[in-house]
Amino acid sequence: MKAVIIGAGLGGLLAGAKLSKAGYEVEVFERLPFIGGRFANLDYKGFKLSTGALHMIPHGSRGPLAQLLREVGAHVNIIDSNPMAIIRKDDGENIEFHDFRNEISITKRVKLATILAYSLKFKPKSDISFRDWVLKYFDDEFLLKLADSFCGWSLSLKAKDVPAREMLEIIDKMYLYKGSGVPQGGCGAVTGALADVIRSGGGKIHTKSCVDKIIIDGNRAKGVKVSGKTVDSDLVISDMGHQETARMYECMDDGYLMRINSVVPSKGIKICLGANEPLIGHSGVYFTPYAERINGINEVTQADPSLAPQGKHLVMSHQAVLSDNLEEEINIGLSDLKRLFPEKKYEVLMVQSYSGGWPVNRASSGTEIGNMTPVNDLYIVGDGAKGKGGIEVEGVALGVMNVMRELGVSS
Amino acid sequence: MKVDKTCVGCGQCAAFCPYDAIVVFGRAFMNEKCVECGICVEYCPACAISEDK
Numbered sequence A: 001m002k003a004v005i006i007g008a009g010l011g012g013l014l015a016g017a018k019l020s021k022a023g024y025e026v027e028v029f030e031r032l033p034f035i036g037g038r039f040a041n042l043d044y045k046g047f048k049l050s051t052g053a054l055h056m057i058p059h060g061s062r063g064p065l066a067q068l069l070r071e072v073g074a075h076v077n078i079i080d081s082n083p084m085a086i087i088r089k090d091d092g093e094n095i096e097f098h099d100f101r102n103e104i105s106i107t108k109r110v111k112l113a114t115i116l117a118y119s120l121k122f123k124p125k126s127d128i129s130f131r132d133w134v135l136k137y138f139d140d141e142f143l144l145k146l147a148d149s150f151c152g153w154s155l156s157l158k159a160k161d162v163p164a165r166e167m168l169e170i171i172d173k174m175y176l177y178k179g180s181g182v183p184q185g186g187c188g189a190v191t192g193a194l195a196d197v198i199r200s201g202g203g204k205i206h207t208k209s210c211v212d213k214i215i216i217d218g219n220r221a222k223g224v225k226v227s228g229k230t231v232d233s234d235l236v237i238s239d240m241g242h243q244e245t246a247r248m249y250e251c252m253d254d255g256y257l258m259r260i261n262s263v264v265p266s267k268g269i270k271i272c273l274g275a276n277e278p279l280i281g282h283s284g285v286y287f288t289p290y291a292e293r294i295n296g297i298n299e300v301t302q303a304d305p306s307l308a309p310q311g312k313h314l315v316m317s318h319q320a321v322l323s324d325n326l327e328e329e330i331n332i333g334l335s336d337l338k339r340l341f342p343e344k345k346y347e348v349l350m351v352q353s354y355s356g357g358w359p360v361n362r363a364s365s366g367t368e369i370g371n372m373t374p375v376n377d378l379y380i381v382g383d384g385a386k387g388k389g390g391i392e393v394e395g396v397a398l399g400v401m402n403v404m405r406e407l408g409v410s411s
Numbered sequence B: 001m002k003v004d005k006t007c008v009g010c011g012q013c014a015a016f017c018p019y020d021a022i023v024v025f026g027r028a029f030m031n032e033k034c035v036e037c038g039i040c041v042e043y044c045p046a047c048a049i050s051e052d053k
Helices: A010-021 A064-072 A097-103 A106-121 A130-137 A141-155 A164-177 A187-200 A241-246 A254-261 A326-340 A392-407 B012-016 B039-043
Strands: A002-006 A025-029 A041-044 A047-050 A078-080 A085-088 A094-096 A181-183 A204-206 A211-217 A220-226 A229-232 A235-238 A268-275 A285-287 A296-299 A313-320 A346-354 A378-380 B022-024 B028-030
Touching: A002 A010, A002 A220, A010 A025, A010 A064, A010 A187, A010 A235, A010 A392, A041 A187, A041 B012, A047 A187, A047 A268, A047 A313, A047 A346, A064 A187, A064 A392, A085 A097, A094 A097, A097 A106, A097 A141, A106 A130, A106 A164, A130 A141, A130 A164, A141 A164, A141 A285, A141 A296, A141 A313, A181 A187, A187 A204, A220 A235, A235 A241, A241 A254, A241 A378, A268 A326, A313 A326, A326 A346, A346 B022, A378 A392, B012 B022, B012 B039
Parallel strands: A002 A025, A002 A235, A025 A204, A085 A285, A235 A378
Antiparallel strands: A041 A047, A078 A181, A085 A094, A211 A220, A220 A229, A268 A313, A268 A346, A285 A296, A296 A313, B022 B028
8 A cells, every 4th residue: 555645744744654654655745855844943053943833742742742653663752841831920920830720719710620620521512712711701811811821822823713612622631641841852853753764664755846736536536746747646645734735636525625715824923032041941831921922932942952052042932923914023022022031131043933825733723624635545634634622733643643543544 | 036925934944044144024034145046945835935037
């Protein structure tokens, strides 16, 4: 059996590694000159920046991505963050994430425990947003700010744009898998290890190879056309999202086309700082609910010092994009950082923004439409087809697991 | 080099530019160090950069 994979991002490489282990002949085509997509390292001024993700795995060594990496034998050391996360309060005081309950009244705390237990079991069927859900039961300024900070950091969305049921799925998974971790060597170590698995299984990965067309015959994907050459296969997996994939063949399913056009990408801004001293001083997420734009920050050199030149720290902030004026959004983010670290000296290494054709997620959380297409033997993986309740790359891993289950490729 | 509207400002071109000739702030801007080598074109995921003609 032969599988063609379009795109060597995390989703494509995870799928490729799983299929390679299951005995498929795997051939991956990547249009860019390097592999990893938005989960690769960018060497810059001696720092290891990233093409996208913030060198963090949302559920660390216990989550779905870590599980898949173990299953395929990809050697990645994931350093779990400790503390998991810290919240910076309005007055500048820092508290442990789990202690956020202490910031609300006892009545609300009791209510939170019961409502959360109930809602996790019986997720809302309506389209109520997470913000409205918090408002409905608590109407608490701190909780609303924290909701925006968490949704902004982990999903690049405001709480008003995340369905409550999706957020409750995420909270479920936080109870199950716990907090984040940093892959030693950064994002690139993960995608590099997956590429090694594929290659050592005899699979091929081509860069600078743009797929022009997916070949369909009798409603089955039969291969692809790459630079005029036909590559036959029994299975095609696309890491490009539903919309771009549908443009590569003549899709006749109007219902599907309508559904995929309603998918909304998410936008975000990452500011990378280099510092001679620690700015936050731990390897967990630093949530900043009271900043104007910055949702959270991490300092990955606390987990892996090799991500910066010796003695330096790499600090990355993330913010959801709230207006169309990107320059202004960035400037507000930079001012936030000045206010958060007034006494500290740091250098802004690079400001990176993601939207449109190269977004944070092709399908923002809660708008995913699954991994299937109207065509047999054609599946979608990656950030355009994440699994339910999966934050970022965990969602990518859950999506790949869904496809493997569909294909009967067991763990 | 010419950068069109599809540039999102991801910074990939700036990291791969051997001449340190690209500044990114919401989008990519080439500075006077640019020698028009064209390496950035193939590293752009949005296909936003083209040879200036």
